[in-house]
Amino acid sequence: MAALAVPLRDARAMLEDLLDAHLVQQPAPGRYRLHDLVHRHALRATTEQDPAAERQRALIRVLDYYVHASAAADATMPFLSRGGVACAGPAPTDLPRFAGKNTALAWFGAEYTNLLAAFDAALAAGADAHVCELPRFMRSYFARRCGTTQLNVLFEGSLAAARRLGDPRQLGEAYSDLGFARHNAGRMAEAGEAYETAAVLVTQAGDVLTEAELTMRRGCLGWDQGYVEEPLELFRLAAKLYADAGCPMGTAHATAYEAWALLQSGHREEAARLAREALETPHTDPAWPPALTALITLGVAVAREEPEDAFGDLHRALALAREDGHRHNEAWCLKRLGVALRRMGRYEEALAGHREAFALLDEIFEEQWKIHFLNAYGETCRLAGLPDEAPRLHRQALDLAPRLGHRHEEAMAHEGIAAVLDATAPSAAAEHRAAGQALLREPLPGA
Numbered sequence: 001m002a003a004l005a006v007p008l009r010d011a012r013a014m015l016e017d018l019l020d021a022h023l024v025q026q027p028a029p030g031r032y033r034l035h036d037l038v039h040r041h042a043l044r045a046t047t048e049q050d051p052a053a054e055r056q057r058a059l060i061r062v063l064d065y066y067v068h069a070s071a072a073a074d075a076t077m078p079f080l081s082r083g084g085v086a087c088a089g090p091a092p093t094d095l096p097r098f099a100g101k102n103t104a105l106a107w108f109g110a111e112y113t114n115l116l117a118a119f120d121a122a123l124a125a126g127a128d129a130h131v132c133e134l135p136r137f138m139r140s141y142f143a144r145r146c147g148t149t150q151l152n153v154l155f156e157g158s159l160a161a162a163r164r165l166g167d168p169r170q171l172g173e174a175y176s177d178l179g180f181a182r183h184n185a186g187r188m189a190e191a192g193e194a195y196e197t198a199a200v201l202v203t204q205a206g207d208v209l210t211e212a213e214l215t216m217r218r219g220c221l222g223w224d225q226g227y228v229e230e231p232l233e234l235f236r237l238a239a240k241l242y243a244d245a246g247c248p249m250g251t252a253h254a255t256a257y258e259a260w261a262l263l264q265s266g267h268r269e270e271a272a273r274l275a276r277e278a279l280e281t282p283h284t285d286p287a288w289p290p291a292l293t294a295l296i297t298l299g300v301a302v303a304r305e306e307p308e309d310a311f312g313d314l315h316r317a318l319a320l321a322r323e324d325g326h327r328h329n330e331a332w333c334l335k336r337l338g339v340a341l342r343r344m345g346r347y348e349e350a351l352a353g354h355r356e357a358f359a360l361l362d363e364i365f366e367e368q369w370k371i372h373f374l375n376a377y378g379e380t381c382r383l384a385g386l387p388d389e390a391p392r393l394h395r396q397a398l399d400l401a402p403r404l405g406h407r408h409e410e411a412m413a414h415e416g417i418a419a420v421l422d423a424t425a426p427s428a429a430a431e432h433r434a435a436g437q438a439l440l441r442e443p444l445p446g447a
Contacts, residue, residue, distance in 0.1 A: 059121060063130040064089035066111075066118040069096055070137035073104035077140035086137070088129035101285070105325070108141040116150070123157055131161035132170055136177060144326050148185040148366060155181045169210070172201030176214045183221050186368030188405025191221050212241035212250055216257065223261060226407025226439050232261050249290070252281035256293040263297050272301040287324035292317050296336040303340040310340050328369065331360040335373050338380055347384035354380055371400050375412040382420055391420045411436035 047055075071086035076098045098104040108115070115138065122130040135154035142151045155178040162174035179194030195218050202211050219234030235258040242250030259274035275298040278290055299313035314337045321329040338353030354377040361370055378393035394416035401410035414436030421429035 056125065059125055060089060060127060060130075061092070063118055063122050063125075063127055063134075065092045065095075066115060067130050067133050067137065068092060069107075069111075070115065070134060072096065073098055073107050074137040074140055076101045076104040086133060088127075088133045101324075105141065105144065108138070112141075119154060119157065123161075128161035128164050132158050132165060132174065134158075136173070139177070139180075143328075144324075148181065148368075152178075152181045152185055152187075168201050169205035169207055172198050172205055172207075172214075173210055175201060176210070176217065179221070180217055183217070183224070186371070186404035186406075188221065188225055192225070195221065208241055208245040209247060209250070212238050212245060212247070212254070215241060216254060219257065219261075223264075224406050224408055226409075226411055228261070228265055228440065232258060232265075235261060248281055249283060249288075252278045252283075252294075253290040256290040256297065259297045260293055263301050268301040272298055275301065287320040287326070287329075289329070292320060292329060292333070295320075296333060300336055300340045300343070303343040307344050310344075314340055327360050327364050328366075331357040331364075331369075331373070334360070335376055339376055342380045342383060347380065350380045351384055368400075368404055371397060371404055371406050371409050374400070375409055375416050378413075378416045379419075382416070387420065391417055394420070407439045411439040414439070 067088045068086045068091040072095055096107055098107065115134070119131065119134050121127075122134065135151075135158045138154065139151075142148075155174070159171075159174040159178050162171045165171075175194045175198035179191045179198060182188075182191035182194060195214065198214055199218070202214055215234050215238040219231040219238065222231040222234060235254050239251045239254035239258070242248075242254060255274050256278040259271045259278060262274065263271035275294040278294040279298070281290075283291065295313045295317035299310040299317065301310075302313075303310040314333065318330065318333040318337060321333045334353045334357035338350040338357070341347075341350035341353060354373070357373055358370070358377070361373065374393050374397035378390045378397070381393060382390035394413045397409055397413035398417070401407070401413060414432040418429040418432040418436070421432065
């Protein structure tokens, strides 16, 4: 359809004729493909018979289609990390219509191989606008698919294209996106460098929403690097920037993360208050990520005083994550449920939650994400009376965290080992505790 610039009904009729002639295959209703031999013949024929300019125009029409269709699918996602409006070429007339995120996710899944092929073709053709935009509209899909290696490849190409285009706003977004991909892959130092460059460009461009999103990302990175006060200030600044931009859902997003960070710092009452504030913001998707963050934060914050309410909040978050099909969020909810159960003294149930979370992480095949789960699991094991299992998990975290740059988890690993050693080796415990505290004293660069 896009390649030939014909209406969808005409393209379908042509494909059915080719199917009847056994020149194309139909692996599923509405999906067509060429046999390898036919594909090679068609490629040779078009190279020999069709003018290069016409082949280029046909390719650009296909790239226009995939960028605009991806933008339409991305617009249905419950993520604040907006792809924006597609600008690479005119929008084709016959684009897919998405009733909601589930149909959009199904389309991304069905078109995944084609989308990657389109990106590679755009790179080869020097279609920099398409190279720059296509990965941006695939971020929400990758958040569920958990393909951090491929995401980094896409954003590396996108950044190179943005440099060639020379638009400061696009370049700032590209650096921010690359930092996001680096962070998700556990490449913390590289993420920080990308964010620092992005901050200068985004400020120059004067795009407040992009600045708010970057500020949120820098806060999350700073927390994982082992800082406390600086990320809290960044979350608060992001809330203000979202408010200045007239984006109340963004303000709720930042407030939910501030609540979560306060909870980790021991400020349970303030964390619960802010989590409830974030939950009051209207939104259309029950599995909206800030709502999950707020529900988890609230559930853990009130676990001791209001166990029934805590259970309700945490199980609601878990059910929403499962309905949403987001495996990492599901694992995260199981971890926090385990922490809440531990605080209630229900150790066997807590251990079951941690084990189920780890089983999900093994399915996802993203080993670096285990750093967020090891110390909590180890602490539950210690309190549940598993003295051999607890130090093993903390030492795994102590080995993994420095390689990833997760100084917060590195500090927590030292503290976890110290807690295990307090009764039997107080000198060694003191050394671990001092090492952990020293990690948390350094200021966040660039804050």
